[in-house]
Amino acid sequence: MxxxxxxxxxxxxxxxxxxxxxxxxxxxxxxxxxxxxxxxxxxxxxxxxxxxxxxxxxxxxxxxxxxxxxxxxxxxxxxxxxxxxxxxxxxxxxxxxxxxxxxxxxxxxxxxxxxxxxxxxxxxxxxxxxxxxxxxxxxxxxxxxxxxxxxxxxxxxxxxxxxxxxxxSRKIFLMAIFLFLILLCIDIVKDTLTKSVDKSFGYTTIPNYFKSKNTKIILISLLMLTMAVSMKLIIKTGISGFMSYYFIGGLFMMIICIYLLLNSSRRAKFFTLNILRFWVFIGIIAMLLNGIEGKL
CATH class of the missing domain: 1.10.357.140 (UbiA prenyltransferase)
Incomplete structure (x- = not known):
């Protein structure tokens, strides 16, 4: 039983x-x-x-x-x-x-x-x-x-x-780009951790097609672009409350991720992946708190 x-x-x-x-x-x-x-x-x-x-x-x-x-x-x-x-x-x-x-x-x-x-x-x-x-x-x-x-x-x-x-609206459009870029970075970093397995099973990904140096350049460029979108949201859209803190904090998170990616170790990539995933979740919580504050 x-x-x-x-x-x-x-x-x-x-x-x-x-x-x-x-x-x-x-x-x-x-x-x-x-x-x-x-x-x-x-x-x-x-x-x-x-x-x-x-x-x-x-x-x-x-x-x-x-x-x-x-x-x-x-x-x-x-x-x-x-x-x-x-x-x-x-x-x-x-x-x-x-x-x-x-x-x-x-x-x-x-x-x-x-x-x-x-x-x-x-x-x-x-x-x-x-x-x-x-x-x-x-x-x-x-x-x-x-x-x-x-x-x-x-x-x-x-x-x-x-x-x-x-x-x-311009704000929602920029927020969508921000989220798109973060999710894209998450997916590419995830591919770096399964590079050899993906290649064995016929999955052509950025990490197993390009050299490690080029993959790193692509990821860092995407993170810098994400930072630029974040700054645009803060300066140009008048975003306020918890969401403004989220995007300001996001700038520091992106810098940490760039620093980790410069270290080519598997552990650094794993940390980068989880930081980005965690930051997406924090974004949902920030939106919730910002919305509750706005409705009060």
Whole structure:
């Protein structure tokens, strides 16, 4: 009985890891925070809570992200055996065919709910899910396109909410560029840590295509560009409150990352990756606090 419970629990954890549940949870939190405090400039909190179209869109987004995580691990299964041995071991408690069944179920439910909201929302998610599959199937192996597509797919739901609320401004445009650049740096740094494995499995990435020196130049250039965007936001958009502190602090974080990248050790790259990931999370918290302060 004890073994059976442990096995079922392992299956459950394996499914959560395979579907990238924790990534989906973080993106859901980020979507709600950005939707209410950034894109939604007019509605009251009460009206937002009862806007079932918005909740429906976010629900479809979550299901699509879970489905995308499943199909991605299906294509990367052999590579993950080397890169992520613990996660692969836990996922092995579930047969791959059940992951595929879950992928189909999540996709159908997501598109079904989207069709009830509107045909435009349905088209939005058909495009989203197609490119998530196409990224895993083909584009993840193509130089530069793999990084650009991954980051674009991460930001795609936020773009959808921005269009839904028709919130277009210089500040939001610059914030989107800032986030795009940070996520791009994260993806490239992550590729430097799996350079040899990616090459063995036919993934052409910036680190295994260019020399280490050129990869370092690309990353440092992107970080300096991120700093320039951050300074533009601080000086030109009148951003205030917690978000201003976030972008000012971001300048120092980028300098630390540049310093770490000048050291070519694996440990320095690992620290850089986690600093950038942590700073994205801090950005969500800063947006939340800034929004609460603005609503009071």
């Amino acid at each position: 004890q073994k059976s419970l442990f096995y079922r629990f392992s299956q459950f954890v394996g499914f959560l890891l395979g579907a990238r549940f924790f990534v989906a949870a973080l993106l859901t939190f980020a979507l709600y925070v950005s939707t209410f405090f950034l894109f939604n400039q007019e509605e009251s909190f009460r009206k937002f809570v009862f806007d079932f179209r918005v909740h429906g869109i976010i629900f479809c987004t979550v299901l699509s992200i879970l489905a995308g995580g499943i199909i991605n691990q299906f294509y990367d299964f052999e590579k993950d055996h080397i890169v992520k041995p613990f996660r692969t071991r836990v996922q092995s408690f579930i047969k791959q065919k059940y992951f595929l069944y879950a992928y189909l179920a999540l996709t159908v439910i997501s598109l079904g709910v989207a069709s009830f909201i509107s045909y435009r929302v349905l088209i939005f998610f058909v495009v989203y899910q197609f490119f998530m599959w196409f990224y895993s199937h083909k584009m993840s192996r193509i130089l530069i396109l793999n990084n650009l597509t991954f980051v674009s797919l991460t930001l795609y739901p936020f773009f959808g909410m921005m269009v839904y609320y028709q919130t277009f």
